[in-house]
Amino acid sequence: MQLYTRSAGNGVPVVLLHAFPLSSAMWLAQREGLAATCRVITPDLRGFGGSLLGGDEPSMDAMADDVARVLDAEGVERAVVGGQSMGGYVTMAFCRRHPDRVTGVILADTKAAADTQQARENRERIAAKVLADGTGVLVEEVLPTLLGATTKQRRAMVFGRVRGLVQSAPPGAVAWAQRAMAGRPDSFDTLAALKVPALVIVGEEDELAPVSDAEAMLRAVPDGRLTVIEQAGHLSAVEQPEAFNRAVADFVKPLS
Numbered sequence: 001m002q003l004y005t006r007s008a009g010n011g012v013p014v015v016l017l018h019a020f021p022l023s024s025a026m027w028l029a030q031r032e033g034l035a036a037t038c039r040v041i042t043p044d045l046r047g048f049g050g051s052l053l054g055g056d057e058p059s060m061d062a063m064a065d066d067v068a069r070v071l072d073a074e075g076v077e078r079a080v081v082g083g084q085s086m087g088g089y090v091t092m093a094f095c096r097r098h099p100d101r102v103t104g105v106i107l108a109d110t111k112a113a114a115d116t117q118q119a120r121e122n123r124e125r126i127a128a129k130v131l132a133d134g135t136g137v138l139v140e141e142v143l144p145t146l147l148g149a150t151t152k153q154r155r156a157m158v159f160g161r162v163r164g165l166v167q168s169a170p171p172g173a174v175a176w177a178q179r180a181m182a183g184r185p186d187s188f189d190t191l192a193a194l195k196v197p198a199l200v201i202v203g204e205e206d207e208l209a210p211v212s213d214a215e216a217m218l219r220a221v222p223d224g225r226l227t228v229i230e231q232a233g234h235l236s237a238v239e240q241p242e243a244f245n246r247a248v249a250d251f252v253k254p255l256s
Contacts, residue, residue, distance in 0.1 A: 001066050002073065003043040004050030009035030012103070012256045013079035014248065015067060016042050017087030019109070019146070019235060020177055021138055021169035022162070023049030026084075029241035030248070037249045038256075041079070043070045045090065047173025058180035060093035068098050080252055082106025082199070084237055085209065086177060092187040095194060104255050105194060105221075106248060108201040109234045111213040112187040112220060120182040127175035138166050138174065148205030148233025158239060191220035198224040199251040203232030203239065225251070 006024050008031040018026050024042035031040045045063055047053035056062045067090065071079060078101050083091040088110025095102055115123065129137045143166050144152075151158050191198070198221040202214035211228060218226045227247040232239040 001046055001052065001054045001056070001062075001069070003046065003066050003070050005041060005043040005070055005074070006031060007039065007041045007074065008032070009037070009039045012038040012252050013074070013076045014038045014040055014252060015070065015079050015081045016040060016106075017067065017081075017083030017090045018042070018045060018048070019085035019087055020181070021048070021142065021174050022165045025049065025165060026235070026238050030237060030245060033241060033245040034248060038080075038252050041070065041074055041076070043067065045087070045177070047170055047176055053170070053172055053176060058176045058183065060089055060180055060184045061097060063090045063180065064093035064097050067094050068101065071101060077101065078103045080104040080106065080255060082108065082248075083110065084108040085110055085234060086181060089181060089184050092190050093184070096187075096190050099193075099195070102196050104196050104251065105198040106201065106251065107198065107217055108244070109203055109206050109209045109236055111209045112191055112217050113213070114184060114186040115182055123178040123182040127178040130171045130174045134171060135167055135169055135174065138169065139163065142166065145208050146234045148203055148231065148239060150205060150231040151233060151239045155239065162235060162238060188220045191217055192222070194221050194223070196223070197251070197255070199247065200224055200226045201229060201236060201244065201247055202226070203229050203234060203236035205231065205233040206236070208234045
């Protein structure tokens with residue numbers, strides 16, 4: 001599976017993997033703001049944006065192997081690999097399957113623990129509802145949880161942009177990704193085995209993957225740092241792009 005990819009800039013390759021149920025369009029401010037610092041590579045994960053879904057069974061491993069093929073296509077042997085939310089899950093799977101291709105790891109608004117039984121059942125419910133009725137359930141149930149209170153109160157343009165991305169998510173990709181996330185393993189052992197630096201980022205208003213989850217990941221990694229982004233929720237890269245970009249640029253600089 002070859003993913004549709006947008007790239008910008010020169011320097012250290014930094015792969016950024018998007019959140020559910022968005023696309024690489026969410027990284028616009030990162031491609032623009034980080035291009036002077038590094039080479040930003042932002043693929044559409046399978047089924048989203050310009051990438052095909054394919055016929056594989058839902059799994060984080062399949063998504064991680066897609067990312068390895070992106071590196072091959074970009075002529076990149078090793079890169080800083082990171083992601084937000086679902087993109088963080090794919091990043092951890094990539095670290096498991098392709099550890100020799102990682103020079104650093106960015107885990108933003110994500111968690112290392114596997115889903116609870118209740119969370120798995122809820123993902124399956126949403127997957128089935130999206131396939132039956134379209135993406136309305138995402139706007140009703142998922143969209144409100146993606147953004148922090150400050151964004152919902154004060155950043156109407158950001159809210160509208162994210163709403164548009166959520167509404168345009170293909171139902172088949174949404175269901176596939178929900179089932180892939182439901183089946184993902186606990187990744188604390190993966191984090192403990194990292195041999196490269198890790199940057200953990202979290203929005204202070206994130207209720208889906210709160211600061212406590214970020215702190216748990218930080219404790220697990222051998223070499224890590226934590227950045228808490230004020231007045232941001234689960235999509236900190238979209239809600240507070242300047243603060244997010246500063247954290248990434250500072251992390252990447254010593255790796256060049």
